[in-house]
Amino acid sequence: MKLPVLIYPIAIIVLLSGCQSTAPAMLFPPEQLLVAPQLKGEVTEPETAEQIFTLPQHTRFELSRLIISTQSMEERTTSVLKLILSYAQDGLLYDNAATKTASETIAAGRANCLSLSILAYSMAKELGMTAVFQDVQIPEYWTSELSQTWLNGHVNLRLQHGRALRGAPGFVLLAKDIVVDFDPYSLKQQFPEHAISVNRIVAMFYNNKAAVAFASGNNAQAYRYYQAAIEADAYYAPSWSNLGVLYRTNDMHDLAERSYQQSLTLDPGSTNTLANLAYLYRQRGETAKAEPLERRVMLKRRTNPYYHLMLGNEAYKGQSYDTAIAHYEKAVALDNKNHEAYFGLARSYYAMQNNQQAASYMLKATRNAPSGYDQQRYRHKLAVLNQLSSAY
Structure with missing residues (x-):
């Protein structure tokens, strides 16, 4: 969402947070924060988990042909990766x-x-492969979509190749896993x-849908999507933080504060939630509460x-x-x-009619672009x- 002058990211966190081995205690029972408020908008029921992962019949037919035509799991893996990439057009999707x-x-x-990883997961499971979703711990990263500023996360998929030893349950032959990741920058860095559950992926899906609706x-x-996300995985901290943003923008400040506190109980290190809470305190004139949080952020x-x-x-x-250039x-x-x-830098200098500087920085952008698509665009x-520089 649009950020205020103090630049607290009040946008929706998408795909942040990983899976914890032991679930932390919640500060509030979920029903105390899910109050079904009367909010503006038309509501349709969220997609079910089954609908999220179901493949169309023609794709299942293609996969069944792969099973028939491949002898080993290694061959099957290679074939399914080629099929996934054919759908993704080498990442241009x-x-x-x-x-x-x-x-x-x-x-x-x-x-x-997230959606491409869901597709890859569904295809791998159709082939009988072992697939595990992973949360990739990227730094805080913002993008602009739909005239809003978004804080993003990243997930990928690990295809496991371990095979059980005959007569030795619990042991596996080590084999090289394959990570399916549609972001070349993430792999490069x-x-x-961290492995995460299918339920967490479903919660992430609903959070993304909620962000677009918001x-x-x-x-x-x-709200209905946040409710569904919490029903899928109540321990996914961003759902509570994002619900707090929804409450805050609808002047439900007490519910917003408690939602942020719930999120921080589950993920105390979330910079975004700390910033959201600080912004709420600043908005309410509670400077003494806002300032220490702002310093931490x-x-x-x-x-x-x-x-x-x-x-x-x-x-x-x-x-x-x-200011942008600085x-x-x-x-x-x-x-x-x-x-x-x-x-x-290039587009800022171009806006200031300094085409030579703009061209210089555009060249640097091209040289450092991680993908062929970005390189071509630059x-x-x-x-x-x-052409513009040579004309003057």
Whole structure:
């Protein structure tokens, strides 16, 4: 969502948090926070878990042919990966805002990492393969979609190749697993990964759907999705934080505060939830409560290049180009391979009619782009800038 002047990310966390071996105690029983408020908007029932993972009949037919035509699990794995990539067109299907069921992903041709991982999981399970979802512990990372600012997370899928030893239950022959990840940057950086349950994936799916409903002004639908997310996995902390945002924007401040506190009980280190709570206190004039939280948040974010990238993007949208450039330069100083910050510098200088500087930074964006798609996109813009520069 649009961030206020103090830049607290009040947007929806998407796919953050991992699976814990022991569930922490909740601060409040869920029913005390799920009060079914009267909110604006039309409500349709969320997709069921079965609908989220069900494959269309023609895809199941293709997979059955794979089973017949392959002799070993290794061959089957190779074949299913090729099939997944054929649907994904080598990664060009990626759309950060598109959260879809497995069948919808195939039909629409566009999806985000969660939806693509759901599709890969469903296909792997259809083939009898062992597949495990993983939460990838990326730094806080913001994008702009649907005229809103979003804080994002990332998931991928691990296909396991272990096979049981005959006569030795509980032991496996070690084999190399395959990670299916639709974000080349995530794989390149080798961020920590943690296995998460299918129920958590369902909760993430509902959170994403709620975020889109919230951005569209359908608060009633957003609430119904948060309710469904909590029913699927009440220990997924972002659901409570996001519910708190919904309550806060509808002037239900006491419920918002308790929702944030519930989230922090489950995930005490969530910078975003701390920032949301600080913003609530600041909005209510409770400065003494807000300031220590704000200091904790800034201490954690000041060395995150993506935080400065987000600030730069916000300044750019506000046409404060000098401020945007200062933030992008800070992002580059913290990460000199940050192609998005270089792109931000390029478009800021272009907006200030400095085409030579814009072309220089666009070249750097191109050189540091992690995927062929981004490189092609930057090359096209660079060619335009070079033509404009040579014209003067």
